[in-house]
Amino acid sequence: MPLLAVENLAIDVERDGQTHRLVHDASFSVERGETLAIVGESGSGKSLSALAVIGLLSEGLGIAGGSITFDGRDITKLDEQAHNALRGSEISMIFQEPMTSLNPVRSIGHQITEGMRLKLGLSRRAAKARAIDLLEEVGISDPAQRLKQYPHQLSGGMRQRVMIAIALACKPSLILADEPTTALDVTIQAQILSLTSRICRDHGVGLVLITHNLGIVARYAQNVAVMYGGRIVEQATAAELYRAPMHHYTRGLLSSVPRLDIPRNVPLSPIAGAPPDPLQVVPGCRFHPRCAAATERCGQEVPAPHHHGGHQVACWHPVIERPEHAMVQA
Amino acid sequence: MASYILRRFIGSVVVMWAVATLVFFMLRLVPGDPIAAMLADAGGPEEMEAMHRRLGLDRALVVQYGIWFWNMLQGDLGSSIYGSRIPVTQIIVEAIPRTLSLSLLAFVIAMVIAVPAGILSATRRNTLTDNTVSFFAFLGLSMPDFWLAILLIIVFAANLQWLPAIGYTPIDEGLWEWFRHLILPAIAIGTAFSAIIARMIRSSLLEVLSSDYMRTARSKGLTPWMLMWGHALPNAMIPVITVMGIAFALLISGAVVVENVFAIKGLGRVLIEGILNRDYPVVQGAVLVVSAIFVFSNLLVDLLYGVIDPRIRLH
Ligand SMILES: Nc1ncnc2c1ncn2[C@@H]1O[C@H](COP(=O)(O)OP(=O)(O)O)[C@@H](O)[C@H]1O
Ligand SMILES: [Mg+2]
Numbered sequence: 001m002p003l004l005a006v007e008n009l010a011i012d013v014e015r016d017g018q019t020h021r022l023v024h025d026a027s028f029s030v031e032r033g034e035t036l037a038i039v040g041e042s043g044s045g046k047s048l049s050a051l052a053v054i055g056l057l058s059e060g061l062g063i064a065g066g067s068i069t070f071d072g073r074d075i076t077k078l079d080e081q082a083h084n085a086l087r088g089s090e091i092s093m094i095f096q097e098p099m100t101s102l103n104p105v106r107s108i109g110h111q112i113t114e115g116m117r118l119k120l121g122l123s124r125r126a127a128k129a130r131a132i133d134l135l136e137e138v139g140i141s142d143p144a145q146r147l148k149q150y151p152h153q154l155s156g157g158m159r160q161r162v163m164i165a166i167a168l169a170c171k172p173s174l175i176l177a178d179e180p181t182t183a184l185d186v187t188i189q190a191q192i193l194s195l196t197s198r199i200c201r202d203h204g205v206g207l208v209l210i211t212h213n214l215g216i217v218a219r220y221a222q223n224v225a226v227m228y229g230g231r232i233v234e235q236a237t238a239a240e241l242y243r244a245p246m247h248h249y250t251r252g253l254l255s256s257v258p259r260l261d262i263p264r265n266v267p268l269s270p271i272a273g274a275p276p277d278p279l280q281v282v283p284g285c286r287f288h289p290r291c292a293a294a295t296e297r298c299g300q301e302v303p304a305p306h307h308h309g310g311h312q313v314a315c316w317h318p319v320i321e322r323p324e325h326a327m328v329q330a
Numbered sequence: 331m332a333s334y335i336l337r338r339f340i341g342s343v344v345v346m347w348a349v350a351t352l353v354f355f356m357l358r359l360v361p362g363d364p365i366a367a368m369l370a371d372a373g374g375p376e377e378m379e380a381m382h383r384r385l386g387l388d389r390a391l392v393v394q395y396g397i398w399f400w401n402m403l404q405g406d407l408g409s410s411i412y413g414s415r416i417p418v419t420q421i422i423v424e425a426i427p428r429t430l431s432l433s434l435l436a437f438v439i440a441m442v443i444a445v446p447a448g449i450l451s452a453t454r455r456n457t458l459t460d461n462t463v464s465f466f467a468f469l470g471l472s473m474p475d476f477w478l479a480i481l482l483i484i485v486f487a488a489n490l491q492w493l494p495a496i497g498y499t500p501i502d503e504g505l506w507e508w509f510r511h512l513i514l515p516a517i518a519i520g521t522a523f524s525a526i527i528a529r530m531i532r533s534s535l536l537e538v539l540s541s542d543y544m545r546t547a548r549s550k551g552l553t554p555w556m557l558m559w560g561h562a563l564p565n566a567m568i569p570v571i572t573v574m575g576i577a578f579a580l581l582i583s584g585a586v587v588v589e590n591v592f593a594i595k596g597l598g599r600v601l602i603e604g605i606l607n608r609d610y611p612v613v614q615g616a617v618l619v620v621s622a623i624f625v626f627s628n629l630l631v632d633l634l635y636g637v638i639d640p641r642i643r644l645h
Contacts, residue, residue, distance in 0.1 A: 007641060054549055056545060056548055056549060069533040084553075085551060086551065087548070087549055087551030088549065088551035088552075089551060091551070092549060093546075093548060093549040095542060095545065095549075097542050100541065100542040101543055101545070101546045102543055102546065103543040103546070103547065103561050103564075103565070104543070104565070104639075104640070104641060105564045105565055105568070105638065105639055105640060106560070106564065107640075108562065110560075112549070113549040114552065114560065114576040115551065115552065116558065118552060118553070118556070119551065120549075130633075150641070152641050154639070163546070166550065169550075170550075170551075180350045185379070213582045234487060311511075
C-alpha cells in the first residue's frame with residue numbers, strides 16, 4: 001500500500017458565480033522513503049495538487065472529485081480538525097518563497113519548536129535540544145545561536161534550510177516540497193535539493209518534489225509526473241521518462257533543458273507558445289495548440305491516460321521509441 | 331538602542347518646551363484681562379494697577395517668560411491668580427490621577443472590546459458577524475463624545491439609576507466606587523477609540539492572514555489559538571501600535587471634554603476653567619502636563635514598537 005495515493009483528483013475554483021476546473025483527473029502515488037517529482041510549467045496545477053493533499057487550498061478553491069488516500073485513509077473525507085491533526089506530524093510542506101514563508105516577528109527557535117511541543121508533547125528543553133539537532137542536520141552552523149535569531153538575519157538559503165528543519169520537526173511520513181529552490185542561487189539549489197532528498201531517504205519519508213525544471217529532478221526522484229494545463233500528461237520512472245519520453249510536452253520540456261547525454265549539435269528548443277489560461281476551455285488535448293504532432297482528433301477529444309511500456313501517457317499520438325533509438329528525433 | 335532612547339527623550343523634552351512657550355505667548359495675545367475679569371466692577375483703576383504689579387503682569391512679556399521659565403525648571407509652576415492662590419503644581423497633582431484613571435480605564439475597556447471585535451470581523455470576513463461589528467464601529471465613530479456622555483447619563487444614571495451621574499472617588503477609597511464613577515465617562519471617550527482600533531485590527535489582520543508565513547504556520551497543524559495569538563496578531567498589531575500613540579492623544583482630548591460633562595475635576599476641567607478665567611499659570615501648567623502625556627505616550631509607543639518588531643529592535 002503506498003503512503004500516499006491520489007486518484008482522479010479534481011480541484012475547482014468558484015469565480016463570479018461560475019465554477020472552473022483547475023486540476024483534472026490527477027492520479028499519482030508515493031511510497032515511503034521515495035521521491036515523486038511533479039514537473040510542469042508554472043500554472044499547470046502543481047501547487048494546487050500539493051495544497052489539496054495537505055488540506056490548505058485557499059478560500060474559493062475546493063476538491064471536486066477523486067480521493068486522496070494517505071496511510072490507508074481517504075483524507076478528503078476528514079473534517080478540518082482531523083485534517084489539522086495530520087498537518088506537521090504526518091504531512092508537512094516546504095514552500096517556494098523562503099523570504100516570506102517564515103514569520104518575521106517570531107524567533108527561529110520558536111518557529112521550529114512550537115509544532116514539536118504541540119504534536120510530540122516535548123518539554124521546552126527537549127524541543128530546544130531537538131531543534132538544535134535538526135538545524136545541525138540541515139547544515140546550519142552554530143545552531144544554538146541561530147535559534148535566538150529572526151528570519152531577517154538569515155540568507156535565503158539558510159531560511160530554506162530552516163524550513164526543511166520545520167518540515168522535519170514532528171517526524172512526518174510525507175513531505176511536500178513546492179519548488180523549494182526556485183527562489184535560490186543555482187549553486188545553493190543543488191545543495192538544498194540533495195539535502196532534502198537525502199534526509200527523506202534516511203528517515204523513510206515520502207517526498208513530493210515539485211519543480212518546473214525537469215532537468216534537476218533526474219538525480220533525486222524515482223518517479224516523475226509531468227503536468228500540463230491541470231492534467232498529468234505523462235508519468236513514469238525517472239529513468240524511463242528520460243530514456244524515452246512519450247508525450248510531446250515531456251519531449252519539449254526535455255529538449256529545453258541542457259543535457260549531457262544529447263549531442264551538442266541538437267539545439268535547445270523551448271516549447272513555442274504559452275500555457276493555457278486555466279479559466280478558458282480548450283477542447284480536446286490542452287497541449288494541442290502548441291503541439292507539432294497535433295491532428296484534428298487532438299482538438300476534439302481529450303486523451304485519457306493509458307499505460308504504455310512502463311509509462312502512463314495521455315496523448316493520441318505518443319512517441320514510441322525502440323530502446324536502441326532513444327532520443328534521436330525531438 | 332540606549333542612544334536611540336536618549337535621542338528620543340531629548341526630542342520629547344524639546345517638543346514640550348516648544349508647546350509650553352507657544353502657549354505662554356498665545357495666552358497673552360488672546361484678548362481679555364484676568365484682572366478685569368477678577369475684579370469685575372468692584373475695583374477702580376488703582377486696584378487694577380496694584381493687582382497687575384503684584385502678579386508681575388506689568389513687566390515686559392519677555393521678562394515674564396524668563397521668570398516663568400526659570401521657575402518651571404525648578405518645578406515651580408506658579409500659583410492660581412484667584413482666591414487662595416493655590417499652587418499650580420498642587421492643582422495638577424490632584425487632577426492628574428483623575429484624568430489618567432479615566433483615560434486608562436477607557437483605554438482598557440476599548441481594547442478589551444476592539445481586539446476580539448477586530449479578530450472576529452477579520453476571521454469571519456463578509457459574514458453577518460463582520461457586518462455587525464462594522465455597523466457598531468461606524469456608529470461608535472459617528473457619535474461625538476459629549477453627546478454619548480449625555481446619552482449614557484440619561485440612560486444609566488437618570489433612568490435606570492444604576493450608576494452615579496457625576497463625580498469621582500479616588501481608587502484608595504475602594505476599587506468598586508472608583509470604577510462605578512468612571513465607567514460611564516470611560517465608555518463615552520473609549521467608544522470612538524475602540525471603533526478605530528477594531529477597524530485597524532481588522533484590515534491589518536486580513537493582510538496578515540493571507541501571508542505566506544501564515545500558510546507555513548497552518549501547514550504545521552497548529553491550533554487556531556496558536557495561529558491567531560502566536561503568529562497573526564504579533565504581526566497585525568505592529569501598524570496598530572504605530573497609530574496607538576495618536577489614538578491615545580484622541581483619548582486624552584476626549585477626557586478633556588467629557589470631564590466637564592461628568593463634573594470630574596481632572597486636567598480637562600482645570601484647563602477649561604483656567605481658560606475661561608484667563609488664569610495664566612493654571613492654563614500653562616495644565617497644557618505642559620497634557621503635552622507631556624502626549625509626547626511620552628508617543629515615545630512609549632515607539633519603544634513598544636521596537637519590542638514587538640525584531641527588525642526595528644536590532645537596527
Ligand atoms: N485562488 C485561485 N483562484 C483562481 N485561480 C487559481 C487560484 N489558485 C491558483 N489558480 C490557478 O490555477 C492554476 C494552477 O495553479 P498552481 O497549482 O499554483 O500552478 P503551479 O503549477 O505553477 O504551481 C494557475 O493557472 C492559477 O492561475
Ligand atoms: Mg506553484
